[in-house]
Amino acid sequence: MNNRLPDFIRVTSALFMARSKEFYRDRGTLIWAFIFPVCIIAAIGFAFSSDEQGIFRTGVVNPAGDLSQAAKYLAAPWVKRIEYPDRGQALDRMRYHQLDLLLDGSEPGVYWINDLSVQSRTAEKLLLADTGGTMERRTVSGRRVRYVDWVIPGVLGMNIMFGSLFGIGYIIVRYRKNGVLKRLQVTPVTRLQFVTAQVLSRLVIMLASAAAVYIGCDLFLDFVMLGSYLDLFLITTLGSFSMIALALIVACRTASEELANGLLNLLTFPMMLLSEVWFSMDEAPPWLTVLSDCLPLTHMVQGARAIMIEGAGLGAISRHVWILGFMSIVFLVVAATLFRWNER
Amino acid sequence: MPTVLEVRNLRKCYRNLVAVDDISFCIPEGICFGLLGPNGAGKTTTIEMIEGITQPTSGEILYRGKPRDASFSLQAGIQFQATSVMEHLKTREILRLFHSLYQKTMPLAELVKLCDLESLLEQTATRLSGGQKQRLMFALSLVNDPEFIFLDEPTTGLDPQSRRNLWKLIERVKAQGKNVLMTTHYMDEAEILCDHLIIIDHGRIIAEGSPAALLREYFGYYYVCLDAPDFDRLDYDPAEPVSRKNGRIEIQSRSVNDTLQQLLQRGALLNSLSVRQPTLEDLFLKLTGHTLRE
Numbered sequence: 001m002n003n004r005l006p007d008f009i010r011v012t013s014a015l016f017m018a019r020s021k022e023f024y025r026d027r028g029t030l031i032w033a034f035i036f037p038v039c040i041i042a043a044i045g046f047a048f049s050s051d052e053q054g055i056f057r058t059g060v061v062n063p064a065g066d067l068s069q070a071a072k073y074l075a076a077p078w079v080k081r082i083e084y085p086d087r088g089q090a091l092d093r094m095r096y097h098q099l100d101l102l103l104d105g106s107e108p109g110v111y112w113i114n115d116l117s118v119q120s121r122t123a124e125k126l127l128l129a130d131t132g133g134t135m136e137r138r139t140v141s142g143r144r145v146r147y148v149d150w151v152i153p154g155v156l157g158m159n160i161m162f163g164s165l166f167g168i169g170y171i172i173v174r175y176r177k178n179g180v181l182k183r184l185q186v187t188p189v190t191r192l193q194f195v196t197a198q199v200l201s202r203l204v205i206m207l208a209s210a211a212a213v214y215i216g217c218d219l220f221l222d223f224v225m226l227g228s229y230l231d232l233f234l235i236t237t238l239g240s241f242s243m244i245a246l247a248l249i250v251a252c253r254t255a256s257e258e259l260a261n262g263l264l265n266l267l268t269f270p271m272m273l274l275s276e277v278w279f280s281m282d283e284a285p286p287w288l289t290v291l292s293d294c295l296p297l298t299h300m301v302q303g304a305r306a307i308m309i310e311g312a313g314l315g316a317i318s319r320h321v322w323i324l325g326f327m328s329i330v331f332l333v334v335a336a337t338l339f340r341w342n343e344r
Numbered sequence: 345m346p347t348v349l350e351v352r353n354l355r356k357c358y359r360n361l362v363a364v365d366d367i368s369f370c371i372p373e374g375i376c377f378g379l380l381g382p383n384g385a386g387k388t389t390t391i392e393m394i395e396g397i398t399q400p401t402s403g404e405i406l407y408r409g410k411p412r413d414a415s416f417s418l419q420a421g422i423q424f425q426a427t428s429v430m431e432h433l434k435t436r437e438i439l440r441l442f443h444s445l446y447q448k449t450m451p452l453a454e455l456v457k458l459c460d461l462e463s464l465l466e467q468t469a470t471r472l473s474g475g476q477k478q479r480l481m482f483a484l485s486l487v488n489d490p491e492f493i494f495l496d497e498p499t500t501g502l503d504p505q506s507r508r509n510l511w512k513l514i515e516r517v518k519a520q521g522k523n524v525l526m527t528t529h530y531m532d533e534a535e536i537l538c539d540h541l542i543i544i545d546h547g548r549i550i551a552e553g554s555p556a557a558l559l560r561e562y563f564g565y566y567y568v569c570l571d572a573p574d575f576d577r578l579d580y581d582p583a584e585p586v587s588r589k590n591g592r593i594e595i596q597s598r599s600v601n602d603t604l605q606q607l608l609q610r611g612a613l614l615n616s617l618s619v620r621q622p623t624l625e626d627l628f629l630k631l632t633g634h635t636l637r638e
Contacts, residue, residue, distance in 0.1 A: 007447070014444040018430055018437065025432035025468075179427030183484070186395060186422045187445045342397070 011189055015197030019171075023205055033167075033205070037159040037213040041220065044148055044155065055080050056100045056123040059090040065105020073130040074103075079123075094120070095142030096150075101127060115139040149224040152217060153304035154277035156210055157239065161271055161297050163206045164243035165250070165264050168198060172251035173260040176342065185341035195336065199244050206240045207233075226311030232304060234314065238321065239300025242328040246296065248335035255342075271297040276305070299323050345372035347409075348492065348523050349394070354403035356389050356547075363389040365547035366403075371540075376514070376524040378538030380531065380624065386547035387527035388425060391496050394525065395422050407492075418448065421490030423481050425497045429469050435480055436465040442487045450489035459483040459513055475506025482513055493517060495526040499533060511536060531624035543628060550631050555624060562630060563622040568595045568603045571616040578610040 024030060058074065060067065060083045067074065074081055082099070084090035093099040094114050101123040102112040111127060113120040127135070175181045184194060217223060225232075250263045274281065274288065275297035281289055292298045303320035306312035314321060349371040356364040364386040371377045379387045392398040394405055396412060407416055429438050439456070443449050456462055459479050464472065472480060478498065485493055498514070499507040507530075514537055518524060528534050534541055535555045543551040543558075551558055565584070575593040582603065585596045597603035600619055607617065 011445055014441050018433060018441045021437065022430050022432040179424060180429060182397070182424060183427040183429065183481075185397065186417060186420070187442065187488075188417060189445055 008193060011193045012197045012200075015189065015194060016201050019198060019201040020204065023201070033163055033209050034212055036162075037155065037209070038216055040155055040159075041152075041213065041217045044151060044221075056119065056126065057082055057098070058123065059084050059093065059099045059102040060105070061085075061087045061090055061102065062105035066108035067103060067105050069108060069131050069135060070103050070111070070127060073127045076126070076130070078126070091140050095140050097142070097146065109134070110136045110138060112138045112140060114142060116141055146223075148221055149309055150305065151278065152221070152223045153308055154275075154301050156213060156217075156236070157275070157297055157301040157304060158272065158277045159213060160206050160210055160236065160240045160300070161243055161268060161275075163209060164202060164240050165247040165268055167202050167205070168244050168247035169251045169260050169264050170257065172198065172248070173254055173257055176251075176255040177257065181341045191336065191339050191341070195248060195339065199241070199248070202244050203237065203240055206244075207237060210236055210240075223308075225308050227307030228313065231312075231314050231317075232307050235300060235303040235307065235317065235321065235324070238324040238328065239296060239303070242296040242300075242324050242331060245328050245331035245335060249331055249338065252335050252338040253340050271295050274298065276301050293323075296324060296327050299327075345374065347371065348373045348407070349525070350404075350406040350409075351390075351394065352404040352406070354390065354393060354405065355401045356386075356393060356398065357401045363547055364393070364400075367542075367544070367547070367549050369542055369549065369552065371523065371525060374521050374523060375539040376518050376526065376537050378534045378541045379525070379527040379544055380529070380534045380538075380541050380628075381527075381544035382529055382628075385529075385544045387529075387544055388496055389547075390544070391494055391525060391527050395420065395494050418446065418488060419491045421485035421488060421493040423478075423485040423493075423495045423498055425500065427481065429480070429484070431468075431470045433469055434465065435461060435467050435469065435472070438469060438480065439465075439483060439487065442484050446488040448488060450486055455483050455486060458486065458516060460509070473506075475502050475509060478502060478506070478510055479513065482510065486517065490522070492523045492525070495524065497527055497529070499528070499530065507533070531628070534624055541624075543624075543631065545628075545632050551627065558624070558627060559622055562627050565596045565598045565622070566600050567620050567622065567626075568597045568600060568607070569593065569618045569620065570607070570612060574613050574616045578607070578612055580606065580610050580612075582606065 056078055057080050060074070060081055063083055073079060084093075087102070087104055090099060090102050091112065094102055094112060097114060097117050097119070100113070100117065100119045104110065111124070113124045115121070124137070172181075181194075218225075246267065247264070250260055250267070254260055254263075270291070271277075274284075274292040275295050276292070277297070281292050281298075284292070299320040303317040303324075306317050306320075310316075347370045351370075352368050354364055354367050355362070367386075367390065379390060381387050389398060393400045393403075396417065405412060407419075430441075433441070439452055439461075443452055450458075456465065459482055461479060461483055464476055464480070467476070469477070469480070482495075482498065485495070495514070499510050502510065511533070514524065514526075518537075524537075526537065528537075538555060540554055541552065541558065542549045551562070553561065569592050572588060572591050572593050582595050584598065584603070587594045587596075595603055597619075604617070604619075608614075
């Protein structure tokens with residue numbers, strides 16, 4: 001009885017090392033795990049690096065109203081006019097530095113700028129030069145959060161999702177298909193030891209990959225990170241763990257790579273669209289938000305995003321932490337219950 | 345010799361198919377026991393039920409007089425018909441991995457020597473040839489220094505040289521006094537390796553005994569063989585049964601001297617003549633009406 005724990009550690013660490021070595025030696029997978037996210041980040045960086053200095057994005061609300069004072073400013077070639085249906089939305093854009101100046105036809109004689117934005121202040125100077133300084137200034141404040149800052153937690157999360165789901169799912173299905181599991185079944189290895197080793201190995205790989213991608217992105221894009229690295233590490237670990245556990249459910253019985261592929265796509269596709277990787281779900285219909293809330297990636301991305309761009313602590317994102325913890329346990333229990341060494 | 349393993353009324357059904365149909369046998373201590381039969385006869389199902397991989401529909405399996413418990417897997421060494429190992433690991437790493445899964449083990453150096461793996465230690469599993477891979481899988485089945493070794497079709501798909509190499513390794517293990525239960529559909533393999541055999545067809549035992557005893561029991565004759573065209577031109581109608589196979593005539597001769605004299609008197613050509621003992625293949629054909637490979 002006393003030997004149970006040392007035995008567990010000995011066997012699990014042997015399987016952990018074996019799996020990690022396999023990953024490291026499989027150069028194709030290794031390169032893909034690091035190259036894929038870097039490609040995406042590079043593409044995003046490229047898309048958002050276009051130098052728009054000299055073009056002033058000016059929002060216009062109620063264009064049918066009186067904009068006569070600013071007519072000369074709006075007609076200038078260095079002004080890009082963007083119309084918004086409501087002022088609140090336009091001010092949100094301004095807060096995130098996506099808009100430099102705002103005019104409202106229903107309130108002639110007033111303009112809005114972001115006083116923390118250099119672009120915004122320059123646009124103001126141009127407006128005042130054209131209008132003779134007669135308009136009233138109102139300001140909004142907001143640190144510069146570019147789309148790229150907003151999307152980084154999503155891309156990191158998406159990378160972890162793909163790596164966790166396909167990494168675990170495919171490997172176990174392949175092990176079952178080519179008989180590795182059958183061979184292990186007749187050794188003293190227990191299901192728990194095997195699964196623990198696979199989960200830990202994949203978790204370490206995913207966290208290392210996420211850290212490398214994070215550092216790489218930071219060098220290229222210098223994105224916003226206001227929260228604690230420890231909190232970010234914790235939510236990332238929990239999110240990754242929950243998705244690895246989800247992959248174990250997919251891989252718990254099948255020996256068909258085609259079926260596993262279909263099931264994994266069935267899981268990753270909704271998460272890509274509904275987990276706020278690329279766009280916010282704020283304006284989605286309620287039923288879609290409920291669906292989004294059922295996906296582990298949603299909670300990991302929302303938690304990480306709150307830490308990174310709002311500086312939230314674990315307390316502020318405790319809802320996401322609890323949900324991810326709960327999902328991890330449920331997925332793991334289901335996977336452990338359903339897991340079979342062989343197909344029969 | 346005491347019985348090490350006993351199987352009583354073992355049966356396995358898959359929906360409409362009865363794969364193993366009420367078979368019973370005893371394996372005495374320290375021998376190589378063979379299950380011989382064609383593909384689909386129920387050999388693998390039988391051996392996997394004994395290994396504990398497949399649940400029997402009914403029947404009993406006793407190891408040293410008792411039902412098998414959790415300790416059985418520690419005393420058993422198993423080589424499956426078709427399994428693989430982690431693809432990107434080297435032979436040395438795979439051996440170490442399996443070595444670390446057991447508490448009681450055979451020293452790795454001894455295992456490597458026993459299975460002739462010295463030259464393959466730094467080779468990645470995916471680069472091993474079929475024969476080399478089977479040697480590694482054989483070594484894995486011995487890593488826990490088992491008392492009882494299960495070999496399911498150990499040489500199927502191997503070239504003749506690799507088969508002979510593996511036979512040599514099995515002989516070495518037999519010489520250590522270990523119990524071996526193997527399945528095969530190669531009668532030459534069964535004749536060379538097995539001390540005792542059961543012949544299975546359609547899930548049932550059709551004969552049992554040592555290879556020599558089985559042949560003695562079922563055959564009181566030799567085969568006198570000659571080329572069919574050579575035989576046809578002789579004016580000879582032997583009293584013994586004659587069969588025609590692959591352009592050769594086989595006369596079941598109870599007196600080889602008499603048959604040869606008859607043939608020579610009629611001018612049969614000596615260079616096409618041969619005399620052979622019946623084999624397990626002949627026995628199988630005699631018992632079932634079809635060959636092992638059909």
